[in-house]
Amino acid sequence: RFEDVTLAPPDPILGVSEAFKADTSDVKLNLGVGAYRTEELQPYVLNVVKKAEKLMLERGENKEYLPIEGLAAFNKVTAELLFGADNPVIQLGRVATVQSLSGTGSLRLAAAFIQRYFPEAKVLLSSPTWGNHKNIFNDARVPWSEYRYYDPRTVGLDFEGMLEDIKAAQDGSFVLLHGCAHNPTGIDPTPEQWEKIADVIEEKNHIPFFDVAYQGFASGSLDVDASSVRTFVARGLELFVAQSYSKNLGLYAERIGAINVVCSFPDDATRVKSQLKRLARPMYSNPPVHGARIVANVVGDPTLFGEWKQEMELMAGRTKNVRQRLFENLSEKDESGKDWSFILKQIGMFSYTGLNKAQSENMTNKWHVYMTKDGRISLAGLSLSKCEYLADAIIDSFYN
Ligand code: PMP
Numbered sequence: 001r002f003e004d005v006t007l008a009p010p011d012p013i014l015g016v017s018e019a020f021k022a023d024t025s026d027v028k029l030n031l032g033v034g035a036y037r038t039e040e041l042q043p044y045v046l047n048v049v050k051k052a053e054k055l056m057l058e059r060g061e062n063k064e065y066l067p068i069e070g071l072a073a074f075n076k077v078t079a080e081l082l083f084g085a086d087n088p089v090i091q092l093g094r095v096a097t098v099q100s101l102s103g104t105g106s107l108r109l110a111a112a113f114i115q116r117y118f119p120e121a122k123v124l125l126s127s128p129t130w131g132n133h134k135n136i137f138n139d140a141r142v143p144w145s146e147y148r149y150y151d152p153r154t155v156g157l158d159f160e161g162m163l164e165d166i167k168a169a170q171d172g173s174f175v176l177l178h179g180c181a182h183n184p185t186g187i188d189p190t191p192e193q194w195e196k197i198a199d200v201i202e203e204k205n206h207i208p209f210f211d212v213a214y215q216g217f218a219s220g221s222l223d224v225d226a227s228s229v230r231t232f233v234a235r236g237l238e239l240f241v242a243q244s245y246s247k248n249l250g251l252y253a254e255r256i257g258a259i260n261v262v263c264s265f266p267d268d269a270t271r272v273k274s275q276l277k278r279l280a281r282p283m284y285s286n287p288p289v290h291g292a293r294i295v296a297n298v299v300g301d302p303t304l305f306g307e308w309k310q311e312m313e314l315m316a317g318r319t320k321n322v323r324q325r326l327f328e329n330l331s332e333k334d335e336s337g338k339d340w341s342f343i344l345k346q347i348g349m350f351s352y353t354g355l356n357k358a359q360s361e362n363m364t365n366k367w368h369v370y371m372t373k374d375g376r377i378s379l380a381g382l383s384l385s386k387c388e389y390l391a392d393a394i395i396d397s398f399y400n
Contacts, residue, residue: 012131013372020370028368029386031377034183034349035252036217036315039383044315046250048308052297061293066286068277070099070258074292077299078243078258082212082226089233093266096273098280099258099287102251103213103244104132106259110209110240111140112279113261113272114174123174123209124166126150128374130183130211133176145169150185155342155354157187163200171205179212179241180225181348184376188347194228198235208232208239217248218348220316222309238263245295247349248312256291315380319349322382326351329391336399349380359397367393 010018016032038044069075075097079090089095100106114121123142125133126149137144147169148161166175177197182188189197201208210229216222229241244257259276263269280286298304323343330340343351355363355375363369369390371377382390 016370016372019364023368023370025368027389029370029382029390031369031371031379031381031390034247034378034380036247036250036319036349036380037383039318039385041381041383041386044250046308046311048298048304048311049249049251049294051304051307052294055297056293061289063289066099066289066292068280068286069097069273070287071289071292071296073296073300074099074256075258077296079260081222081299082215082229082241082243082260083233083262084223084226084230087230087233089262094263094269096261096263096269096276097258098273098276099256099292100280101284101287102246102255102257103211103242104136104257105255105284105287106242106244106257107133107136107211108140109276109280109283110242110259110261111136111142112283113276115140115142116279117275118172118174121172121174121207122170123176124169124206125176126162126178126182128184129176129178130213131372133211147175149182150187150352152354155187155352156345157189157193159189159193159196163196166197166200166206167204169204169206172207173204174207174209174240175201176209176211177228179210179215179228181214181218181350183213183348184350184372184374185352186346186348186350187352189228191227191231194231198232198237201232202235202237208237210239210241212241213244214247214348215243216309216312217316220313222248222312233262236264245291249295249298249308250315251291251294254291254294255288256295319379322379322384322387323351325384325387326379326382326391329387330394333391333395349378351377351379353377353394355394355397362397362400363393367396369393 020030079097123144127146147165148158151158215225241260246252327343
């Protein structure tokens with residue numbers, strides 16, 4: 001009976017937006033969910049997206065079902081964007097690419113695949129990680145454990161701890177890695193560290209599983225942000241990569257992304273793809289077409305592709321400016337001499353402030369600054385003119 005259904009708690013990230021909406025204060029600031037805003041704090045639809053949509057209307061595209069694996073033109077460009085069009089794994093047909101429901105749906109599809117074909121395997125998640133990773137693997141019934149990642153003493157990477165934990169895991173584990181702009185910490189390994197991580201993963205016969213939610217949005221360059229993935233691919237490893245176009249093309253609600261599986265041989269890729277399709281069919285049958293057409297049109301047209309890169313640089317640049325301003329305001333206002341430069345070392349849309357749960361609650365309850373309780377703030381939701389207010393709120397919450 002429905003009477004026995006218990007009330008679920010609000011989602012720790014999306015629940016923040018609900019609370020923000022209910023607040024009537026005019027100084028309120030929503031730094032919870034990771035969504036890009038303009039300097040005026042308005043949602044932003046990229047010009048290239050509007051142009052691609054106009055083209056789609058002019059062509060009179062229909063609304064027929066897509067195949068289970070998605071739009072062929074999208075699958076081609078999404079793999080090329082990720083690995084590089086001249087990458088041997090693309091040239092040799094060693095990648096199984098299936099369009100799925102943005103990053104989340106792609107992760108979920110891969111999790112179902114792991115559960116079916118690697119029932120003994122475990123997934124290793126960074127501590128901390130994006131909260132939904134745990135939900136995804138829990139619901140897919142894939143066991144997971146954590147590897148050390150964040151070091152609160154340095155507000156940086158616990159590199160030695162990370163390697164030790166990956167080494168200590170059972171051979172053949174899946175290691176979930178954030179391709180760039182680690183969420184929630186904003187702390188990424190250096191290229192040299194990525195090589196060492198790859199050494200350990202190779203030694204242990206682990207399978208890397210990259211989550212790439214910010215390609216081009218983190219640094220402003222598609223290639224720079226894909227370099228971690230390409231390092232592992234160049235070593236000839238088999239691996240997973242989940243992709244999302246929520247942030248870099250601002251297609252949050254279109255649910256467009258893909259799961260890519262790099263295999264050792266083209267025949268393996270064919271079989272893997274057939275099984276991914278088999279898993280997708282009873283889950284959601286086939287993916288939505290609108291976002292796939294936008295991506296295919298933007299990437300497939302040299303002019304639009306160029307404009308997209310400019311708009312991505314603009315978004316990444318605005319986020320970096322806000323990061324710099326917040327650092328300056330905090331340094332000016334903080335009389336204790338605390339070193340806030342860790343904020344500048346972080347990359348991507350988030351900053352991990354080091355505020356604990358009670359301090360984060362003070363941010364919301366006293367200052368109307370909405371954020372997740374782990375101390376993460378979304379800089380993409382902040383404007384230059386609000387940095388000073390935010391710095392006041394952080395300092396008050398930090399020291400009181
Ligand atoms: N992975 C990470 C690390 C993310 O930060 C996000 C977005 N918050 C996603 C995946 C997936 O987002 P979406 O499902 O909107 O693509």
